[in-house]
Amino acid sequence: MATFTCRVQFLDDTDPFNSTNFPEPTRPPLYTFREDIPLINQIAGAHRLLKAPHKPDDCALQLSHNGSYLDLESTLAEQKDELEGFQEDGGRGKKHSIILRSQLSVR
Secondary structure (H helix, E strand, O other): OOEEEEEEEEOOOOOOOOOOOOOEOOOOOEEEEEOOOOHHHOHHHHHHHHOOOOOHHHEEEEEOOOOOEOOOOOOOHHHOOOOOOOOOOOOOOOOOEEEEEEOOOOO
């Protein structure tokens, strides 16, 4: 059972007139994903931890280091290419996170 622990945040893009586009919370908590379970089955746990304003069924997961979205129907193990460079610091002192936000079709 392989796991992937990372910081998680949410972006409140549920309101199109909201002027803040900064991921919250400012001190993101750690969340552990299982690499062998589809993300659709794990997103509710991250949603609960963050107490995000999104509807759980309308959520997507975006990588902060490159802006790409993860496929919720797939496992993290199947998306290793997308995660390349995620856990590297990049020299800027910035830790990367997975951002919970509204699906593009809902926005």
